[in-house]
Amino acid sequence: xxxxETSTRRSLQGRxxxxxxxxxxxxxxxxxxxxxxxxxxxxxxxxxxxxxRRTLFRYFDSKNDIPWGRFDLTLAAFRDxxxxxxxxxxxxxxxxxxxxxxxxxxxxxxxxADRMRLILETPTLQAHSVLRYGxxxxxxxxxxxxxxxxxxxxxxxxxxxQVSLALALSAYTVWLEDTSQSLxxxxxxxxxxxxxxxxxVSA
Numbered sequence: 001x002x003x004x005e006t007s008t009r010r011s012l013q014g015r016x017x018x019x020x021x022x023x024x025x026x027x028x029x030x031x032x033x034x035x036x037x038x039x040x041x042x043x044x045x046x047x048x049x050x051x052x053r054r055t056l057f058r059y060f061d062s063k064n065d066i067p068w069g070r071f072d073l074t075l076a077a078f079r080d081x082x083x084x085x086x087x088x089x090x091x092x093x094x095x096x097x098x099x100x101x102x103x104x105x106x107x108x109x110x111x112x113a114d115r116m117r118l119i120l121e122t123p124t125l126q127a128h129s130v131l132r133y134g135x136x137x138x139x140x141x142x143x144x145x146x147x148x149x150x151x152x153x154x155x156x157x158x159x160x161x162q163v164s165l166a167l168a169l170s171a172y173t174v175w176l177e178d179t180s181q182s183l184x185x186x187x188x189x190x191x192x193x194x195x196x197x198x199x200x201v202s203a
Contacts, residue, residue: 028066029110064128082143113179137161
């Protein structure tokens with residue numbers, strides 16, 4: 001998720017420390033696992049990383065932003081994914097883009113399941129999550145609008161964005177109950193379930 005940014009300052013214990021977004025995320029998730037999200041303060045995260053509290057704000061605007069990682073870069077990558085699928089029909093391109101967006105390496109750190117469980121199951125993060133979901137849906141709405149010649153605020157782009165998010169969240173809900181399943185297969189299954197439902201409705 002971007003090039004690490006190195007700092008030459010020393011930790012609170014006197015050790016040289018390399019500070020970057022990933023190091024802060026890993027330290028924060030260790031504390032979240034031990035103390036819970038609510039029980040973990042920014043001061044505690046700063047101590048765990050070995051930097052001052054003010055340094056954290058160079059990387060994340062708030063504690064609520066840490067579980068989302070470098071979300072700005074993630075959305076930029078999502079736009080690129082969709083642009084690479086311009087040759088496909090819109091529905092196929094959006095589904096494949098969402099599928100690829102959710103293709104994370106099994107050795108991701110923090111583990112993707114831990115990240116998503118925190119985001120989806122922490123009540124105090126829900127309001128913040130609404131903002132992030134809105135940004136994610138906007139990427140799809142903008143893409144669909146470009147493909148159809150309309151505006152992102154039109155009904156069709158907005159609907160595709162909302163439905164895509166609902167399908168992804170449905171897949172995550174099932175996956176977090178049993179992470180031995182394939183998340184990508186669940187994303188496909190969610191789409192298949194929607195198509196089957198629509199076929200029943202129109203029959």
